[in-house]
Amino acid sequence: MKTPADSRARRRLITLIATGTALLVLVAFGVYGLLTGPAKPSSQPSPPASSATESDTPGATRAPSPPTAPVVRGSRDPQTFAGNVALALFTWDTTTGLMPLDYTSALLDVGDPTGQEQAGLAADIATYMPTRDAWIDLRQYATTQTLTIDSIQIPSSWNEAVDQAHPGQLPEGAAAYTIHGTRQRDGIWNGAPTSAKREVAFTVFIACPPEETCHLLRLSRLDNPLD
Structure with a gap:
């Protein structure tokens, strides 16, 4: 015959098991998160800014070079x-x-x-x-x-x-x-x-x-x- 004390102990055990299961789930997800990183957002993030200068980018318009002054070629002849x-x-x-x-x-x-x-x-x-x-x-x-x-x-x-x-x-x-x-x-x-x-x-x-x-x-x- 089960006493009231036995019933309370059983309920406490069930509570502990449930709590332990939840903790295991949280720990499991925590480890998984460390392995995979943060969750990806639903939309694609903007690409990082490139460190290359405009002149290094293919197809970029280069600034025009300054005009070169003419030179008369010297000679001893x-x-x-x-x-x-x-x-x-x-x-x-x-x-x-x-x-x-x-x-x-x-x-x-x-x-x-x-x-x-x-x-x-x-x-x-x-x-x-x-x-x-x-x-x-x-x-x-x-x-x-x-x-x-x-x-x-x-x-x-x-x-x-x-x-x-x-x-x-x-x-x-x-x-x-x-x-x-x-x-x-x-x-x-x-x-x-x-x-x-x-x-x-x-x-x-x-x-x-x-x-x-x-x-x-x-x-x-x-x-x-x-x-």
Whole structure:
């Protein structure tokens, strides 16, 4: 015969078993959680921010590089240097962001190191370059200019000038080269490529002292070279 005490003990045992079972379930889920990590949310999380810079991302738009200032290639050979000057004088591109002054500065950089001819040389170059306003107009048509050199020769009149010059009147290693060539301008007109060619002639006055790189002295007027 079961006593009231036995009934209370049985109920306590059932309670303990139930409580123990619940604890085991919680512990089991706790261990499972440690193994699998937190539950995944129902919606996909946003991808983590990439540490790569914009320039490292495929397809990303890179910032445009600054325009490169032109350079006149130096040389100790008079004829080679005269040709380099001619190409620098006639080669420009209005679409790069450079202005006529940038091309003028490149030529002045190889000018007379004493500075005596710099002002005159700057005035000479200005007659070959478009003005700033003309440059801005040409930029609308993506205008570029190049030169094809046909001949480089020492004019016969230069030899006479050297013979008649007083001592010290000409710098050491002075020389003159008359250049004949074809100037070509290319651009876009009404959406279509267009080009125009023109024959040009001019004289480059330079000085090439012994064991030194040549430098530019002056330029003749366009189409009025020494013969």
